[in-house]
Amino acid sequence: MLNNNRIRMMTKLAVYEEKEGKEDIRLSKYYKTDYVRYQTIKSVICATLGYALILTLLFMYQSEYIIRNAVTLDYKTIGIFIAGFYIITITIYGFASIVGYSLKYDRSRKKLGRYYKMLKRLEKIYNEETPES
Amino acid sequence: MTSLLVFRERVKGFYQKYDIYVTAFVKFIFALITFLAINAQVGYDSRLESVPVVLGLSLLCAFTPSAVMVLLAALVTTLHIYSVAPIISIIIVIIIMIIYFLFARFTPRLGYVLLAVPILFFFKIPYVIPLLLGVIASPVAIIPTACGVVLYYLLLIIKTAITMQTNNSIDDILGIYTYIIDSLVGNKLMVMTIVVFALSLMVVYYVRKMMKFDYVQEFSIGAGALASILGFLVGDIILAQSEQIFIMILGNIASAAIVTVVNFFKLTLDYTAVENVQFEDDVYYYYVKAVPKMSVTTPQMKVKHINVKNVAHGISRANLHKYDDPEEGNDEDDMYFGRDGKDDGWNDKDK
Numbered sequence: 001m002l003n004n005n006r007i008r009m010m011t012k013l014a015v016y017e018e019k020e021g022k023e024d025i026r027l028s029k030y031y032k033t034d035y036v037r038y039q040t041i042k043s044v045i046c047a048t049l050g051y052a053l054i055l056t057l058l059f060m061y062q063s064e065y066i067i068r069n070a071v072t073l074d075y076k077t078i079g080i081f082i083a084g085f086y087i088i089t090i091t092i093y094g095f096a097s098i099v100g101y102s103l104k105y106d107r108s109r110k111k112l113g114r115y116y117k118m119l120k121r122l123e124k125i126y127n128e129e130t131p132e133s
Numbered sequence: 134m135t136s137l138l139v140f141r142e143r144v145k146g147f148y149q150k151y152d153i154y155v156t157a158f159v160k161f162i163f164a165l166i167t168f169l170a171i172n173a174q175v176g177y178d179s180r181l182e183s184v185p186v187v188l189g190l191s192l193l194c195a196f197t198p199s200a201v202m203v204l205l206a207a208l209v210t211t212l213h214i215y216s217v218a219p220i221i222s223i224i225i226v227i228i229i230m231i232i233y234f235l236f237a238r239f240t241p242r243l244g245y246v247l248l249a250v251p252i253l254f255f256f257k258i259p260y261v262i263p264l265l266l267g268v269i270a271s272p273v274a275i276i277p278t279a280c281g282v283v284l285y286y287l288l289l290i291i292k293t294a295i296t297m298q299t300n301n302s303i304d305d306i307l308g309i310y311t312y313i314i315d316s317l318v319g320n321k322l323m324v325m326t327i328v329v330f331a332l333s334l335m336v337v338y339y340v341r342k343m344m345k346f347d348y349v350q351e352f353s354i355g356a357g358a359l360a361s362i363l364g365f366l367v368g369d370i371i372l373a374q375s376e377q378i379f380i381m382i383l384g385n386i387a388s389a390a391i392v393t394v395v396n397f398f399k400l401t402l403d404y405t406a407v408e409n410v411q412f413e414d415d416v417y418y419y420y421v422k423a424v425p426k427m428s429v430t431t432p433q434m435k436v437k438h439i440n441v442k443n444v445a446h447g448i449s450r451a452n453l454h455k456y457d458d459p460e461e462g463n464d465e466d467d468m469y470f471g472r473d474g475k476d477d478g479w480n481d482k483d484k
Binding site: 002006007010011013014015018019043046047049050053054056057060061063064100126130 | 224227228230231234235238239307310311314408410411412414415417419421423
């Protein structure tokens with residue numbers, strides 16, 4: 001027999017699974033630490049790439065000056081500056097990612113909690129319908 | 134106002150019914166406008182300007198996620214510039230990549246903003262973006278807005294740079310490159326625009342969130358537009374840019390109007406349309422089409438409201454009014470219509 005109540009519930013669950021739930025369910029496959037670490041590494045790599053590209057542009061911009069003064073340049077100071085800014089950049093991006101993605105994970109978990117609650121209720125209805133299984 | 138509300142309900146109903154086609158059509162139109170605007174601004178390569186290419190690309194955008202449109206637009210722009218100045222196009226690619234790696238990848242859902250800001254700049258109404266994002270998004274949206282402003286000014290600078298290019302000697306290229314970076318980094322107008330846009334977005338967002346009174350959303354849009362006008366006025370005075378003031382004020386007013394209209398239909402825009410889902414249990418496969426319930430259209434609600442009052446106070450009072458006030462007599466007709474009509478359940482619920 002068709003149980004309308006159950007079908008309604010299953011429909012709601014299916015809609016959630018297809019729409020916003022997709023991302024939540026994907027996230028639920030990770031532990032929080034793993035997820036946040038993975039995302040943070042990704043942001044740091046992207047920040048590194050961005051920084052490298054900015055350096056490339058800067059180098060091209062100053063290329064005339066650099067080539068002309070290649071012998072007399074103070075490479076140590078330049079190196080310290082580049083490394084210092086790099087460390088500052090990735091620290092900012094790293095921290096922001098840790099905070100941002102932790103919040104995102106928690107929010108997604110909360111939504112998923114409601115989904116699981118409904119799933120449990122569905123299971124209960126299902127068991128009541130077919131006691132032998 | 135009532136007829137507007139009715140119109141909104143109709144739009145909602147229409148959207149619900151033909152969800153797939155409407156979305157694809159709207160996306161197609163947006164893509165078409167985007168590619169036409171790009172061609173108008175930097176149309177250096179005639180092959181990309183041909184009608185089949187533009188229509189084909191727009192059609193592709195209609196059926197793919199919005200990220201594809203952003204990517205294609207960037208690609209088309211780069212190819213246009215590549216056809217006249219290969220070196221400059223490399224610089225553009227590098228700058229776009231920097232923007233993506235450092236900023237845009239954190240707000241993937243607002244990627245279209247990057248595209249919309251330059252396009253709306255060409256239509257003289259870029260003020261729409263901060264006002265609209267203040268209404269529908271959070272202050273994080275400042276990031277893609279700022280990136281969009283940078284892209285617009287980059288495009289302007291590059292258009293000038295291309296006219297400067299005479300030959301392909303190393304010195305010439307270096308000179309152009311230095312010019313591009315100098316104008317981009319030292320562009321006070323760009324910085325001012327970013328700051329004012331951010332201010333306008335924050336004003337809309339915080340007025341909408343913090344204050345509680347009727348029509349707060351419309352009020353917040355007005356406040357944002359005002360902040361934008363004042364900000365640009367101050368900025369223009371500081372930078373001594375007086376020739377654009379009139380257009381700026383007009384653009385702001387037009388933007389506020391556009392955003393008010395969009396806000397009015399916002400419920401329609403993020404309205405969940407018909408869902409088609411499938412699932413199974415031990416016995417059946419289910420193919421379910423879930424249609425969200427429509428709210429009753431406004432004129433019907435009005436009829437019922439009068440009806441409720443009359444029913445509550447008894448029919449005799451309604452009859453009494455019939456002789457007192459000719460207008461109320463009409464209501465009585467409505468009442469009988471309502472009582473005999475199908476929607477009687479509403480009255481019970483309201484009581």
